[in-house]
Amino acid sequence: MLTYNFENTTEVLYKHLYKCIKNDIVSGILKPGEKLPSKRTFAKNNGVSTITIQNAYDQLVSEGYIYAIEKKGYYVCELSRMATVPKESNIVYDIKIPKKQHYEFDFSGNRISPDNFPFSIWAKLSRDIISNRKADLMEISPAAGINELRVAIAEHLKSFRGMLVDPNQIVVGAGTEYLYGILVQLIGKDRIYAIENPGYMKLTHIYGQYGVEPVYANIDSNGLTVDGIANSGAEIAHICPNHHFPTGITMPASRRYEILSWANENGNRYIIEDDYDSEFRHNGKPIPTLFSIDMCEKVIYMNTFSKSLTPTIRVSYMVLPAHLANKMYDKLSFLSCTVSNFEQYTLAEFISQGYFEKHINRMRLYYQRQHNKVKEVLSKSKLDDKCEIIDNDSGLHFIIKFKTDLSDEALEKALQNRGIRMKALSDYGRNKDNIEQHLFILNYSNINIEFLKNAFDEICECL
C-alpha cells in the first residue's frame, strides 16, 4: 500500500499527494497498468480525507498520468519511451549577456533627456483616452494602424512636409525595423536592395533578418549618385535625401530628379526615402520630400517618432505608393498591428491637438541651442586648433574633422580608454579604405554641456 508523508508539507494536501504519485510514476516506482489503491483505503491509510485523494486522482487523470475504469478503479498510464528522457537536468543556465560599456561621455547617443519629453501632456492624453475611449481601446486595430492615427499623420505630413497623402497609404508599426519587414514582403525578397555607402549600415542586419542580402551604392558630396546605384546593380535604393546619415548631406533638387529618373527607367525600381530627422532643420523651411515630387509611385516614404518624440515609444510609419498600399491590404491584412491601441490613440491626440508641432518647435530650438553651445565651448577649448566642424544646419549631429595622424580605429580606442564614445564616419562605410578618415560624428542631442570642456580636453590629448 502506498504511503506518503504529509507531515512537513506546506502545500495543500491534494497537491502534495498529486506530486508524490506523479513522481513515483515518472520514476518508475509505480508501473504502467498498476492499479492504485481505492480512494477510501488510501485515505484511511494516509490519514487524509477521501476528497483529498479524489482531487489528486482527478488532477492525475486530467494530465494523463492515470486513467479510470468505471467501477474498477484507477490505473497507471504507460508513459512510453520515457526512458530516453534523462532523469537529471543537464542544463547549465549560463546565459551570457553582453555587458554594456559605460562611458563618461557619449557623443554617439540616440536618447532623449527626460527633461525634454512632454510627460505631463502625455499623461493627460493617456488618461483622457482611457476614460473616454474604452470601447475603441478593446477593438482590434487594422494591420496598418488605427484610422485616427493615420489621419493625424497625414495632416501632419501635409502641414509640415507639404505632402498630400491618403491616410490609407500609411502603415504604422513598432519601429522602422519592423516596417522594412513588411516592405520586403511587398516588394519581394528576391529583389536587390541597396544601402548608401557610407550610410545606415544597421540596415544590413535588418534586411538580413528577412533573408535579403543588400548591396552598397556609393555617394558623393551631393548624396547617392546615379552611377553608384547603377554600379551596385540594385533595384531598390534606400536613401536619406533630406539629411544623409551620417554625413548630413542634403541632396540637391537636380540629384533628386536624377535619382527619380533612374527609378522610372524600370518598373521594378523603387526608392525608400528615409526622412528620420527632417523635423530638426535649423534654418529655412524643411526641404520638400522626394515623395512629393514623385509622380510615378516610385517612392516609399519612411519616418519615425524615435527622433522627434522618443525611441522608447515604438512608433514608426511609412507612406506607400497606392499600388503597394493595395498589395498590403490584399496580402498582409492578416498581420496584427504591432503598436498598442492605447499608444496609437494617445499619439493621434498628441498630433491632432497640436502638441506634436509645439514639441517639435521647442525641440528644434533646444537642439539649435545645444548646437551653438557645443560650438561655443569648442571655440574656447584647446581642441579648436586641432579640428574643423563640417556643419549642415540640420539634425542632431554634425561631423568634426580631427587633425591627427591616428587611424580612426586607433583614435576611437584611445577615446574609449578615456571613457569617451565617439564614432568615426568610416564606421559607417562598407569598405573603410574608401571612406575619408578623421571624420567623427558628434551627436549633441543629449550631452551635458557642463562637462563638455573636459571631454574636449580629453579628446585633444588623444590626438
Added chain:
Amino acid sequence: MLTYNFENTTEVLYKHLYKCIKNDIVSGILKPGEKLPSKRTFAKNNGVSTITIQNAYDQLVSEGYIYAIEKKGYYVCELSRMATVPKESNIVYDIKIPKKQHYEFDFSGNRISPDNFPFSIWAKLSRDIISNRKADLMEISPAAGINELRVAIAEHLKSFRGMLVDPNQIVVGAGTEYLYGILVQLIGKDRIYAIENPGYMKLTHIYGQYGVEPVYANIDSNGLTVDGIANSGAEIAHICPNHHFPTGITMPASRRYEILSWANENGNRYIIEDDYDSEFRHNGKPIPTLFSIDMCEKVIYMNTFSKSLTPTIRVSYMVLPAHLANKMYDKLSFLSCTVSNFEQYTLAEFISQGYFEKHINRMRLYYQRQHNKVKEVLSKSKLDDKCEIIDNDSGLHFIIKFKTDLSDEALEKALQNRGIRMKALSDYGRNKDNIEQHLFILNYSNINIEFLKNAFDEICECL
C-alpha cells in the same frame, strides 16, 4: 524680367515667390544656367522687399534649384534627365480596403469586452509610471525587453505554471507573430517547421513572412502523434499541448513524454509550446507545461497577454532554452524591442503588484459563468436536440457538433446569410476532407447572452 503676381496669395510672400520660381525651373521656363535677376531689381520690379527675395533665393539654394556665384549672382541649376519624369500625375488613389462584414452575432470573436478590462487600475499604474520613472521611460529597452517586466513574468510563471525560469531566458515582443520571426532566425530558415493539422493555420502565413514553408502534422484525440510529426518530416513542431487550438484537446502526460522523446532523438529538433489560453482552465489546477518536464533544452515556451488581458495591448513573450537565449544575445542584440517602455513598465507593475492574478481569477469566473449560461440557454432551445457539446473545461470556446446533412461550407454560408458568424473545425484543417465534419467552434468570450436564444433559433433553422 521675371514678374509674379502677389495679389491673391494668402501665403507668406517669400514662400509664394519660392514656389513661382521653382515651378518655372521645373517646367523649363527658366533654363539651366540662366541668371536670375539681382535681388534689388527683382524686389523693385515686383513691389516686395529685398528680404523677401533673399529668403526665397535661400530656400531655392538649399534645395538645389539655384546656385550662387559670389559677387555675380544666382543661376538656375541643371535638373538633368528631368524630361523622363512625367509632368502630370498618373496616380489614381484607388486604394481598395477589404470591407469588414458585419455580423449580428459573432461566435468566432477574439475580443475583450470593455467591461472586462481593468481600466482604472491600468490608468493608475500608467500615471504612477509616468510620474516616477521618467528616466527609465527614456532609456532604450534591451532587445529582449525591460528587465523588470521579464522578472515579473518569471515570477508569474513560477507561481502560476510552476515553471522555473531565468528572466534572461524571456524575450518580450509586440505579438507572437513578431516572436516567431525571432525564433526562425535563431533556429534557422532552412529547417522544417510543422503545424498541427487541424490547428492554428494562421501560422502558415506567419512562417511564410520569414521565408519558411511549413509542413503539417496530423493529430489524434490526444493531440499531435509521434507518427504524425515523423511522417511530416519536420524538425520543429508547434503544438498547444495544454489546450489544442481549436479542438480543445489536452495532451496527456504519456503523449507529452513521447513527443519530448521524439525531440530528443535529434539535435536539430525543437518543440514550440504555445500556451495561449492556459490561464482559463475552469477546473483543477493548470496542467504543467511541457517546458517544465523538458530536461534537454528542447522546448520553447510561448504565451501572450492577448487572451489574458487584451489583444489590443501588443505584448507576448517566449521563454528560450538557455543555448537559444545565448544565441539571441549574441546575434540579435541589435534589434529594438517592439514594445514601448511605457507599457512594459505598466505591465510589469500590473503583474508584480498582484493585479494580473486577480484579473485572471476574475476572468476565469466570468468565462466559466459565460460557459454555463451558454449551455443553459442551449439546453432550453430547440437547437439542443440537433447538436451535441464537446467540452473540455478550458479556454474561451467549446466545440459544438451539429446534426445536419449540410456540408460545413454550406452551413457557414447559411449562417452568414442570417448574420451569424461561426467557424467550422474543418476550416482549421489542411486537407478539409480528412477532418471530421459538422464540428463548429463556439467562442463565448464576448457574446451577448441576451440575444443568444435568438441566435440559437436562427442556427436551428439553418440546419
